[in-house]
Amino acid sequence: MLKAAYEWLDKRIDITPMWRDIADHEVPEHVNPAHHFSAFIYCFGGLTFFIVVIQILSGMFLTMYYVPDIENAWKSVDYLQNEIAFGHIVRGMHHWGASVSIVMLFLHTMRVFFTGSYKNPREFNWVVGMLLFFTMLGLGFTGYLLPWDNKAYFATQVGIQIAASVPVVGDAIATFLQGGEIVGAQTLARFFALHVFFLPAALLGLMGAHFFLIRKQGISGPL
Amino acid sequence: MSEKENQRKPGMSRRKFLTYTIASTGGFLASGVLFPMIRFAVDPLLQKGADTKFVDVGPVEEFGKEPKSVEFRIKRKDGWYKPEEGEKATAWVQREGNEILALSPICKHLGCTVKWEGGGHQEQFYCPCHGGLYTKDGINVPGTPPNAPLDMYDYKVENGRLLLGAIKQRGGA
Numbered sequence: 579m580l581k582a583a584y585e586w587l588d589k590r591i592d593i594t595p596m597w598r599d600i601a602d603h604e605v606p607e608h609v610n611p612a613h614h615f616s617a618f619i620y621c622f623g624g625l626t627f628f629i630v631v632i633q634i635l636s637g638m639f640l641t642m643y644y645v646p647d648i649e650n651a652w653k654s655v656d657y658l659q660n661e662i663a664f665g666h667i668v669r670g671m672h673h674w675g676a677s678v679s680i681v682m683l684f685l686h687t688m689r690v691f692f693t694g695s696y697k698n699p700r701e702f703n704w705v706v707g708m709l710l711f712f713t714m715l716g717l718g719f720t721g722y723l724l725p726w727d728n729k730a731y732f733a734t735q736v737g738i739q740i741a742a743s744v745p746v747v748g749d750a751i752a753t754f755l756q757g758g759e760i761v762g763a764q765t766l767a768r769f770f771a772l773h774v775f776f777l778p779a780a781l782l783g784l785m786g787a788h789f790f791l792i793r794k795q796g797i798s799g800p801l
Numbered sequence: 802m803s804e805k806e807n808q809r810k811p812g813m814s815r816r817k818f819l820t821y822t823i824a825s826t827g828g829f830l831a832s833g834v835l836f837p838m839i840r841f842a843v844d845p846l847l848q849k850g851a852d853t854k855f856v857d858v859g860p861v862e863e864f865g866k867e868p869k870s871v872e873f874r875i876k877r878k879d880g881w882y883k884p885e886e887g888e889k890a891t892a893w894v895q896r897e898g899n900e901i902l903a904l905s906p907i908c909k910h911l912g913c914t915v916k917w918e919g920g921g922h923q924e925q926f927y928c929p930c931h932g933g934l935y936t937k938d939g940i941n942v943p944g945t946p947p948n949a950p951l952d953m954y955d956y957k958v959e960n961g962r963l964l965l966g967a968i969k970q971r972g973g974a
Binding site: 632635636639642643645650653654656657658662663664665667668671 | 834835836837838840841842844847880881882
């Protein structure tokens with residue numbers, strides 16, 4: 579039944595080459611932990627992607643209950659965590675996944691750095707990777723405010739003060755981030771928009787470019 | 802794999818075995834990730850409705866043969882939102898001696914609000930959305946959109962005061 583449905587679709591839109599291209603793509607020996615166990619360091623990029631998938635999924639589900647408003651944000655988080663089945667698990671996935679994704683991203687960056695994989699001809703992919711890094715930090719920063727508890731409020735207060743210390747444009751950046759004169763209702767609304775629309779869109783686009791380039795240029799050679 | 806090899810080694814091929822192993826491991830991991838999220842999303846389907854308490858809506862003598870609309874407040878928790886004063890509800894109440902009929906104003910067609918003698922319809926409940934009509938007893942008029950009579954509130958009388966409770970459905974007419 580499943581096979582018949584697949585064949586029906588394949589006959590019309592020829593999907594086999596699409597996944598075959600990925601499934602049959604050979605992993606070089608020096609990055610395969612089955613050959614050299616130390617090659618596990620090459621897994622961190624894939625693990626970062628795996629965590630990002632979990633972040634996107636759990637985040638999508640969290641927005642089913644979350645409300646980005648200063649009156650209700652904390653109450654809705656409290657409700658979804660304590661009164662909805664598996665709420666603590668789904669929020670926990672997003673909460674811990676946020677930290678784990680930064681850790682994996684960092685380890686991946688270290689691996690690329692110490693294996694010299696950023697060198698010619700892969701400099702541009704390093705740049706895309708750095709943009710991904712800052713996008714992820716932005717996601718972490720904006721997501722931190724959303725529960726609207728004390729920690730969230732003061733972390734954002736501090737983060738915006740740091741941004742305000744930038745020479746010349748600092749105050750403009752702070753006002754832009756705050757959406758007003760204080761960290762308040764407008765800050766929460768725009769941090770929500772940045773966290774669930776703008777930054778994930780940037781992240782997906784950059785990840786697409788990152789993966790396209792790695793396939794185009796191939797994994798860097800052994801040390 | 803050639804025919805000959807297939808005959809020599811009966812049973813599952815290595816390729817098939819690996820496919821099944823990888824698919825089931827991947828499926829197990831994916832379900833571990835997706836199960837909590839889906840259960841989280843469908844939680845409203847599995848939650849029980851709150852019990853409805855009886856609410857005092859005024860002295861019984863206030864109501865007569867003519868349906869009279871009475872507004873009252875019921876306590877209901879709407880997620881994290883719990884209005885202090887409760888949620889607004891309306892009933893059309895009529896009384897003949899000791900017989901009380903308290904009708905829900907929610908149209909049985911698609912949930913709009915009906916009004917006694919609304920839109921100039923004498924001796925009928927009228928729904929403005931699609932022209933649904935009900936008799937004074939709340940029975941839907943054939944040929945108009947609703948296919949069931951208006952719901953009734955449970956009621957009791959205590960110390961000469963009328964108390965309304967849960968909404969009860971009646972069979973189709």
